[in-house]
Amino acid sequence: MHNLASNASAESAPFRSRPALVTELAPVVRRAQLVDVLQLAALVNGFAADQLLLPRSTEQVALALDNYVVAVDAGGRVLACASLDEYSPSIAEVASVAVDRGFQGLGLGTQVVAAAEQIARQRGFEQVFAMSLAERFFSSMGYAVVALADYPEKLARYESLVAGGVAIVPKRCFAKTIAE
Ligand SMILES: CC(C)(COP(=O)(O)OP(=O)(O)OC[C@H]1O[C@@H](n2cnc3c(N)ncnc32)[C@H](O)[C@@H]1OP(=O)(O)O)[C@@H](O)C(=O)NCCC(=O)NCCS
Incomplete structure (x- = not known):
């Protein structure tokens, strides 16, 4: 489990541990807003360059903004994102899952995917799937x-x-039933 609420103090700890860093950043997971579009597209396209994600233009992101969730720090910096892409009345893809390289392994990926799944439930989808190389990540979810x-x-x-x-x-396909 991730210890996002760690109370380890930066003064007393010999190193600034990553959970302490997350506590300082106080990330908030929320629906994406227009102000996030440029950062969101840049975050996704940083991984598209490595072919881990499909590229997204700022126009594509802006037009589908309702489908995106972000984790932002107190200054509005986008640290992580995920989107939901409808395939059929019952199936949606969890796509564009990205966590800024400096903030991976802190549970942010888990949080944005959980938020995308929550939107999928609210919209009445029964199953979500994802295309990825990150098998351990999707298995853990x-x-x-x-x-x-x-x-x-x-x-x-x-x-x-x-x-x-x-x-x-080529990536693997992962699926999860989300109907309550
Ligand atoms: C994959 C990714 C989204 C994970 O986000 P994260 O915030 O680092 O992950 P979390 O901290 O929530 O980790 C959750 C679990 O996934 C595992 N995990 C993290 N990154 C992983 C990766 N790249 N590959 C496989 N497993 C990974 C962790 O070990 C953790 O398991 P644990 O709880 O048993 O230790 C992030 O590494 C990323 O942005 N990768 C590049 C883009 C990508 O491949 N996206 C997925 C395709 S849609």
């Missing part, structure tokens, strides 16, 4: 490995991206 063939529309979207010149690295 209760996702199971499934066949990409179960999501023909995702395959079709990949094919159209490849036809448009976007490089797609």
